Amino acid sequence: MKIAILGAGALGCAIGATLTEGGHETWLIDRSAAHVEAMRSHGLRVDDARGSRQVEVRASTNPSEVGPAELVIVLVKSFHTDTAIRGALPLVGPDTLVLSLQNGLGHEDILADAVGRERVLAGKTYVGGVLRGAAHIESGVVGKHTIIGELDGRVTDRVRRVADAFNGAGLTTQVSDNIVGTMWDKLLVNVATGALTGITSLTYGQLYEEPLLKATSLAAVAEAIAVAQAAGVTLSMTDPEQAWTLAAQGLPAAFKTSMLQSLEKGSATEIDFINGSVVRWGARHGVPTPVNATLVACIKGIERAMADRQNAGSHV
Structure with a gap:
C-alpha cells in the first residue's frame, strides 16, 4: 500500500x-x-x-x-x-x-x-x-x-x-x-491528567500523590462522561476512577504528559481538542462543564504568558 x-x-x-x-x-x-x-x-x-x-x-x-x-x-x-x-x-x-x-x-x-x-x-x-x-x-x-x-x-x-x-x-x-466511543474513551484519559499536569508542571508520580488534584481530575472526567452520554456516545467506562487509573497504567513516575512537554518546549498545546472538546460538546448538548472550562482557561493563560515572554525576548 x-x-x-x-x-x-x-x-x-x-x-x-x-x-x-x-x-x-x-x-x-x-x-x-x-x-x-x-x-x-x-x-x-x-x-x-x-x-x-x-x-x-x-x-x-x-x-x-x-x-x-x-x-x-x-x-x-x-x-x-x-x-x-x-x-x-x-x-x-x-x-x-x-x-x-x-x-x-x-x-x-x-x-x-x-x-x-x-x-x-x-x-x-x-x-x-x-x-x-x-x-x-x-x-x-x-x-x-x-x-x-x-x-x-x-x-x-x-x-x-x-x-x-x-x-x-x-x-x-x-x-x-464504535470509533466515536473509542475516541471518547481515549479523550477521558487525556482529560484526566493533561491540563492538570500542564498547569502544575507535575510528573505523573507527583500528580498521583495529590488528593486535591485527583478530586479535580475526577470532576473533569465526570463532566466529560455526562457530555458523551448526552450526545448518545457509547463509552466503555462510566466511572471517572477508571480513566484516572488507566491514564497512569504502565507509565513511570517521571513521565510527563504531552501537554506538559509542549509547554516546557515553549509551544502551544492541544487543549482546544481535549478539554476544549468537552466544553464545546457540553454547550451543544446543554451539559454544564465548569471544571473543564476552568482548565482550558488556565492553560490558555499559561500559553499567553509564554507567548508574551517569547515576544519580549525577540524584541530585546
Missing part, C-alpha cells in the same frame, strides 16, 4: 518506520527541512525493545513530490490540521482515504471540510514515540494497539484493508464499529 504520513514527529516516525519495514511504500512528510534531509541522507534511527537500527525511509517536505497515496495518516499537531491537509491536497487522489490518529476530538470535521467526509476514517493509537533529535526516535510499537473505524460505525472492506495492512506490518490494529 502507498501510505503518506502527514507529520513526521515521534509518533509519525514510529508508525512510518514500522510500515516501511513491513514492505509498504511509506512517505514521511514534515515541515522540518533539517529532519527530512537527515532522514533522506542517513535513514531514520529507531531505538526500541529490539535495540537500535537505521531504517531507510522515504521522506519529503513537499506533498507534490509524493503524489496521490492510497492512505494519508494525519499526525500533525491538532492546531495545524487545517493548514496541513490543505497544503497536502496533492496526496489526495480519487480513491485516497484520510485517517486521523491524533489526540482529542474534532479533527475529523476539519479533514472532512477539506477532502470530503466520505473519505475520512478515524482512529486512536496507543503506540508511543519520543523524538531524540533529527532523524532519531525512541519507539514503542510492540504490545501497543491501534483502533480504526468508519465515522458511521459500519465495518467496511476499505477499513478492513487498512487494518490488514497495519497488522501485516506488525502494527497491531483492530476495526471498531
